[in-house]
Amino acid sequence: MIGFLKKIYAKHDNVKAYSLLSPALILVILAMIVPMALMLSFSMFTQVSMMEIDYTFTFQRYIDFFQKKLLVTLLIKSIKISFLVTLITLITAYPVCYYIAFYVKKNKMLWLVLLTLPFWTSYLLRVFSWKIILGTKGVINSSLINAGILSEPLTFLMYSETAVVITLTHAWAAFALLPLYVSLEKIDFSFIEAGRDLGLSRFEVFWKITFPLSLPGVIGAILIIFIPTVGDYVTPALLGGTDGRMLSNMIQAYFGKINNIPLGAASATIMLTTVVLITIIVSNVTKKLTQRLT
Amino acid sequence: MNEKNNTLLIYTLLYFGFLYVPVLFLPIFSFNDANYMSFPLAGFTTEHYEEMWSKRNLHKALWASIKVGVVASVISTIIALFAAKAFARYKFRGEKISYGGIMMPFLIPEIILAVAILIIWVNLGFKLGLVPVTIGHTLFCTPFAMLILIARIEGFDFSLEEASRDLGENAWGTFFRVSFPLYLPGIVAALLLSFIISFDEFILAFFLTGSDATLPMYMWGQMRFVQKLPHVLALGAVIIVFTTFIVLLAFWLRNVGQGKLKKDIAMKL
Numbered sequence: 001m002i003g004f005l006k007k008i009y010a011k012h013d014n015v016k017a018y019s020l021l022s023p024a025l026i027l028v029i030l031a032m033i034v035p036m037a038l039m040l041s042f043s044m045f046t047q048v049s050m051m052e053i054d055y056t057f058t059f060q061r062y063i064d065f066f067q068k069k070l071l072v073t074l075l076i077k078s079i080k081i082s083f084l085v086t087l088i089t090l091i092t093a094y095p096v097c098y099y100i101a102f103y104v105k106k107n108k109m110l111w112l113v114l115l116t117l118p119f120w121t122s123y124l125l126r127v128f129s130w131k132i133i134l135g136t137k138g139v140i141n142s143s144l145i146n147a148g149i150l151s152e153p154l155t156f157l158m159y160s161e162t163a164v165v166i167t168l169t170h171a172w173a174a175f176a177l178l179p180l181y182v183s184l185e186k187i188d189f190s191f192i193e194a195g196r197d198l199g200l201s202r203f204e205v206f207w208k209i210t211f212p213l214s215l216p217g218v219i220g221a222i223l224i225i226f227i228p229t230v231g232d233y234v235t236p237a238l239l240g241g242t243d244g245r246m247l248s249n250m251i252q253a254y255f256g257k258i259n260n261i262p263l264g265a266a267s268a269t270i271m272l273t274t275v276v277l278i279t280i281i282v283s284n285v286t287k288k289l290t291q292r293l294t
Numbered sequence: 295m296n297e298k299n300n301t302l303l304i305y306t307l308l309y310f311g312f313l314y315v316p317v318l319f320l321p322i323f324s325f326n327d328a329n330y331m332s333f334p335l336a337g338f339t340t341e342h343y344e345e346m347w348s349k350r351n352l353h354k355a356l357w358a359s360i361k362v363g364v365v366a367s368v369i370s371t372i373i374a375l376f377a378a379k380a381f382a383r384y385k386f387r388g389e390k391i392s393y394g395g396i397m398m399p400f401l402i403p404e405i406i407l408a409v410a411i412l413i414i415w416v417n418l419g420f421k422l423g424l425v426p427v428t429i430g431h432t433l434f435c436t437p438f439a440m441l442i443l444i445a446r447i448e449g450f451d452f453s454l455e456e457a458s459r460d461l462g463e464n465a466w467g468t469f470f471r472v473s474f475p476l477y478l479p480g481i482v483a484a485l486l487l488s489f490i491i492s493f494d495e496f497i498l499a500f501f502l503t504g505s506d507a508t509l510p511m512y513m514w515g516q517m518r519f520v521q522k523l524p525h526v527l528a529l530g531a532v533i534i535v536f537t538t539f540i541v542l543l544a545f546w547l548r549n550v551g552q553g554k555l556k557k558d559i560a561m562k563l
Contacts, residue, residue: 013386014386014387016380016384017383017384017386018380018386021376021377023376023377024373024374024376024396024436024440027432027433028396028398031430031433032399032410032433033395035407035411039406039410042413095302095306095309096305100306103302113542114310115310115313117538117541120538120541121494121534122493122530122534123496124494124496124513125317125320125494125533126317128517128526129316130316132319132323139319170316223401227403228401229403231402231404231405231406233404233497233500234496234497238517248403252405255409261413264409268405268410271403272403272406
């Protein structure tokens with residue numbers, strides 16, 4: 001009898017929860033899942049002329065993608081840039097979070113708010129400010145020339161892969177800082193003390209205790225940096241030049257100037273699938289590696 | 295831990311510099327009396343700010359961004375409030391999948407959302423403009439608003455709601471007299487932050503606005519011309535100051551009342 005009542009109550013909770021969730025779920029289904037499904041089907045159509053699309057199903061667009069050297073190169077480059085950005089952001093942000101989690105005693109929240117504040121200013125403006133810094137007549141070059149250190153501006157700073165990586169590292173910092181801090185903050189400090197008491201070196205304590213325990217934050221940061229940055233459009237468009245161009249810039253062209261919507265849709269689908277697969281592999285490998293470490 | 299670590303402190307301060315200095319160049323150069331953004335500074339001027347006021351297209355774009363931002367933030371906060379309540383209050387089947395689904399727009403590259411909405415919108419025979427942008431922004435802001443609201447609601451004592459119901463108040467009365475006032479700081483924080491996200495959003499607007507430019511679209515259009523850059527700098531500086539103010543207000547609101555609420559409950563116990 002009690003089991004029966006419990007079952008009904010559990011069901012009741014399901015009903016209550018889903019009635020509260022329904023607006024959000026409807027929004028996600030209508031504004032994301034259905035459009036993405038349509039995008040997937042468009043990737044199997046053919047653009048006949050500027051205004052005309054042939055709606056017979058074909059996988060030709062996917063073959064087209066892998067036959068176009070430019071598209072494959074841009075896909076690999078986008079992944080490479082995102083990978084570098086994720087790695088650099090993680091490595092540079094980790095010590096900062098470590099410091100705040102273990103050494104700062106008062107007003108930790110204030111430190112955290114100050115760290116994430118620049119992230120809220122317009123993305124476009126943050127990318128633009130790097131253009132001011134790295135440009136041929138920008139802050140770095142004009143200062144170095146004025147100081148007499150250089151006679152010609154450094155050209156590799158601007159319109160290059162380096163410029164894109166630096167700018168994205170700056171733009172996505174908050175997405176590494178928050179998950180890393182949250183996972184480091186949760187670590188019980190007595191574990192670390194115990195490690196030290198047992199005679200482990202600082203290095204060993206970090207690799208065998210602190211780092212594995214902060215892993216959820218590391219994986220979280222990988223997820224929310226690696227996936228979105230692969231599809232970044234603004235930074236490569238403003239700072240990338242031809243060297244730092246990414247796949248998104250081509251996708252935009254397929255929907256704009258070039259007007260080949262099916263190929264654009266196929267490129268978008270391939271980009272998303274690849275990046276999701278890589279992320280799953282990377283987070284599993286990271287997990288396995290740390291299991292071996294501990 | 296009682297030791298200090300000066301190496302890490304210095305590193306942390308340098309990192310702060312890396313985060314803040316680039317953003318500060320915009321306001322600095324917005325007062326610089328030259329068309330190029332280079333050192334040494336040429337002299338102080340407010341000319342770029344005056345130029346900014348005279349641009350009619352800028353006013354139009356600002357108004358468009360405000361409209362989109364207000365509608366998107368209000369709708370996404372309402373949707374997120376219901377969803378946050380479900381996650382904070384109930385254990386239910388499919389909780390993880392629902393959570394993942396609602397958080398997805400936050401994870402998927404924005405260009406993919408933009409392209410997908412573009413395809414469906416055009417094929418339904420609708421005209422591009424501020425409406426699809428608002429839909430895209432609502433989708434994109436909802437996960438943010440939900441995270442803020444879950445944090446607020448999770449610290450909340452549900453026995454207060456039960457007490458209200460036991461005292462004979464109906465569901466609506468309980469919501470408006472008990473829950474809503476307690477959630478209010480979180481709701482306002484979610485509204486403000488969603489507004490800022492929408493106000494600054496570029497990619498969805500870039501694909502979906504057609505000819506009705508939003509403010510980031512306007513800036514994008516001006517960035518290509520060197521002689522127009524200074525007034526973009528002035529505009530950028532104004533936006534940075536405005537955004538910072540709103541975000542600090544939101545952070546302050548998010549924490550307000552939470553300490554007091556816990557104290558009240560502790561007192562009663």
